[in-house]
Amino acid sequence: MEVTARAPGKIILSGEHAVVHGSTAVVASIDLYTFVSLRLSTSENDCTLRLLLKDVGLELSWDVGKIKAALPESDGFDSSTPTTCTREFSEAISALVAEQNIPEAKIGPAGISAFLWLYTSIRGFEPATVVVKSELPLGSGLGSSAALSVALAAALLASLSPGSLDSSKQGWLDFEDDKLDLLNRWAFEGEKILHGKPSGIDNTVSTYGSIIEFKSGNLTMIKSNLPLKMLITNTKVERNTKALVAGVSERTLRHPEAMASVFRAMDSISTEFSMLIQSPATDELAITENEKKIAELMEMNQGLLQCLGVSHAVIETVLRTTLKYKLTSKLTGAGAGGCVLTLLPSLLSGTLVDKVIAELESCGFQCLIAGIGGKGAQVSFISTS
Amino acid sequence: MEVTARAPGKIILSGEHAVVHGSTAVVASIDLYTFVSLRLSTSENDCTLRLLLKDVGLELSWDVGKIKAALPESDGFDSSTPTTCTREFSEAISALVAEQNIPEAKIGPAGISAFLWLYTSIRGFEPATVVVKSELPLGSGLGSSAALSVALAAALLASLSPGSLDSSKQGWLDFEDDKLDLLNRWAFEGEKILHGKPSGIDNTVSTYGSIIEFKSGNLTMIKSNLPLKMLITNTKVERNTKALVAGVSERTLRHPEAMASVFRAMDSISTEFSMLIQSPATDELAITENEKKIAELMEMNQGLLQCLGVSHAVIETVLRTTLKYKLTSKLTGAGAGGCVLTLLPSLLSGTLVDKVIAELESCGFQCLIAGIGGKGAQVSFISTS
Incomplete structure (x- = not known):
């Protein structure tokens, strides 16, 4: 079974910069997406976790046993409780990323770290192939990194409990509200690795879509009646x-x-x-x-x-x-x-x-x-x- | 004796448009001037009032007797008490201007009307030659019309009482404060003919120079300590x-x-x-x-x-x-x-x-x-x- 998740980018319609000084900002999802496909390995001999970044033409792979050995011992993983990457984990993950000798121009190491954290936290050490593609230009303010975190967390969570979604249906399926909340919280943990102190706006818009009013740390979802x-x-x-x-x-x-x-x-x-x-x-x-x-x-x-x-x-x-x-x-x-x-x-x-x-x-x-x-x-x- | 007056143009440093809605505007004089030279006729046979507009290459002249005959009877002229051009006078003056068949592109008739009103109000019906030159582009917001009214009133008033100025001195001489006030009020009457409902800012800046703060109809002169x-x-x-x-x-x-x-x-x-x-x-x-x-x-x-x-x-x-x-x-x-x-x-x-x-x-x-x-x-x- 292959699961593909998509998560939209965002634009700030109004209030950028002023939002830092207490004004309202209006942020909206856009119908340009980042796609993450996850295919768990079916062969018993395959112990590899592969990450294919289509847009930058980059293919990375790790032996899952080596990942397990490199990461600190933990009490086991609980996909239903998003946790923040500790400094200990972060250092271990950085070392795993550094091993790959990624050409600097292609992608920042923080993106790969976020991937490894979300993957191992939600799915543990299962061999799989993860393919990332995006319609969003990177690093241009359209929320490409949040869309990656959201799409990745969405694919991982959906693969864990496909039963909660009607997987017999064709096309794109919505998550239930509680799953969206969980997904958003995991994506926020990914964003922390990518950005240090994210506002949480980007991952929230990417998770729930629609339009969000943001003021002094409070988010309000609004319903658009105007097809802009x-x-x-x-x-x-x-x-x-x-x-x-x-x-x-x-x-x-x-x-x-x-x-x-x-x-x-x-x-x-x-x-x-x-x-x-x-x-x-x-x-x-x-x-x-x-x-x-x-x-x-x-x-x-x-x-x-x-x-x-x-x-x-x-x-x-x-x-x-x-x-x-x-x-x-x-x-x-x-x-x-x-x-x-x-x-x-x-x-x-x-x-x-x-x-x-x-x-x-x-x-x-x-x-x-x-x-x-x-x-x-x-x-x-x-x-x- | 020839008297030449000069009056500066203006720029709005800050607050244009907002001033209409109650905000402060800062308006300053600029060292670009309109010059008006007045030479009273010394020949007894000369009954002509000549106006030479150097910048547009226009020369107009009236027989002073005809001007007197065309204008409504009045109680005599009092240069020390600026008065508003009545509708009766305005119509008579407009007729005198229309006689001249001025090419439309050269200058608006209101400028000539303002000239005739100020001239006859301050100097009566004396034959003279008035020459106008300006460093200010016309109608581009640099206060060219106010500078014309001010320079004209200045030349006329100075010619009436040259004794109040030390005319033996070379170069540009300042008016005394009470003369400036009188001059400003006359110039405002000229501006009314030119603009209908002038704010009074332009003629005030042109008369007093310096920098003026304007808010809700109140003018405050400020002293610049910065040579901008x-x-x-x-x-x-x-x-x-x-x-x-x-x-x-x-x-x-x-x-x-x-x-x-x-x-x-x-x-x-x-x-x-x-x-x-x-x-x-x-x-x-x-x-x-x-x-x-x-x-x-x-x-x-x-x-x-x-x-x-x-x-x-x-x-x-x-x-x-x-x-x-x-x-x-x-x-x-x-x-x-x-x-x-x-x-x-x-x-x-x-x-x-x-x-x-x-x-x-x-x-x-x-x-x-x-x-x-x-x-x-x-x-x-x-x-x-």
Whole structure:
């Protein structure tokens, strides 16, 4: 039996940076996924755990006996109780990763460590082949690492108790709510290895899908009544998120009053954004009206982000290009590169979208089209017997 | 005797648009002037009032007897008591202007009407030649019309009582304070003819010079301790100020909370800007520090103006060009074209300034360099006897 899980990426629709200073952020899943397939070994002679990272063309393998020997003794594994990787485990896992001599440019060792931790914690030392593929560009603020943690935990948990899912059904199956909670907590443990101190937003959005309002550490799931579509332009300019967040904090220290008002404005924009998404829009006219308001909020939010000093010449290039086609854009995430969102109104012609994309791609950018606020983690079974 | 008056233009350093919604604006005079020279006729046979507008190459003339006959009877003129042009006078003056068949592209008839009103109100029906020249581009938000009203009223008042000024001195002479007040009130009457409902900011800055804080109709003169220099880029893109102001108001109705916070942020930026200008900066290091803070406030203000929706592709072009040279810019005035300010730090090399200007001018823009917060209206006498 092979189980494949998929988990979506995310975008910040509104409130990035300001969220660090107490404002509301609105974060949504996108219908671009990371896929993790797990096939347990059926041959008794096979003692290998294989990890195939399709996107970077990397194949790693370990002897499960050697993994067991390398890791500290533990009281046994309990997949129903997510635990944090201890320093002792972390060091042992790092040594197992280091053995593989992974070319540095291909993938960070933290991703492999997170894999080994989640795999051994949930499935122990069973030989298997795990294949990872993703539609999400890595490290560009679209939640690729959380999607990996979620999809991996989803595949592992689903393989443990396939009975809880109706595996006779074709296509993508939803998890039950309690399983989603468990999955989210495991994915958060993976994120800790990947990011140190994750906010938990990315794995939560990837697990549950939909749209989440985040304020002062509190998450509220909201239901979208507006089928939004965004063009995501990956500028491929790498940025240092920590330095950008620190830069905003320093500006806040230099101009406390002005910045407090800017954060309040961003909070209002997020709240309004969230209300617009939830408000029932039944006919085309109402949808178009709400899309116009959302475009205006995006324009305002972009201005405020420029006020925080986190824009970048390459982001302005995307804004200028999409504005030529009367489309509104804003940066998403940390800024200073990364990705830019452009609202694609529901009545926009496909020809125009093609033109915008062609022009953006001619600048060397990568363009993705994403539906907003869809499903979270799901699994699919293929019987290999 | 010939008297020449000069009156400076203005720039809005901070708070445009937000000032309409109760925030503080900071407005400064610039050392770019409109000059008005007045030479009273010495020949008894000359009954002509001549107006030479050098910048548009226009020469107008009226027989003073005809002017007198055309205007309604009045109780005589009192230059010490500025009065508002009545509808009756306005119609009579408009007829006198219409007679001249001025090519429409050259200058609006309101400017000529303001001239005739100020001239006849202050000097009556004396034959004379009035020559107007300006360093200020017309209608681009640099206060060219107020500078015309102020320089004209200054020349007229100075010619009436040259004794109150030490006319034996060479160069530009200051008015006494009470004369400045009178001058400002006359200029305001001229502005009313030119603009309908002027705020009074432009004529006040042009009269008194220096820097003025404006909030909810109250003007406060502030003393600059920082010798600021700005590059002013005139994009030559004409804009409709009324429509832009209305657009911001409509956005405010649609998003009242967010916009209120944006206006508060702009108020804080203006207040901080004003404090920085006034704070004593005695050495180069302190000046450089304050210039950095001012650049940051300008960047923030520009972001907020983009949030209001009053930027424009052509403004972004100026921002992008100056940013290449690590210089900070913001639009000034109504936006959507008009002029853009770029801070020129005191230690900036002339070569770099030349390069920026060359690049901006190659885009078809007009570049002016201006010192900020200098003298207001002044006069100079040339004895022609």
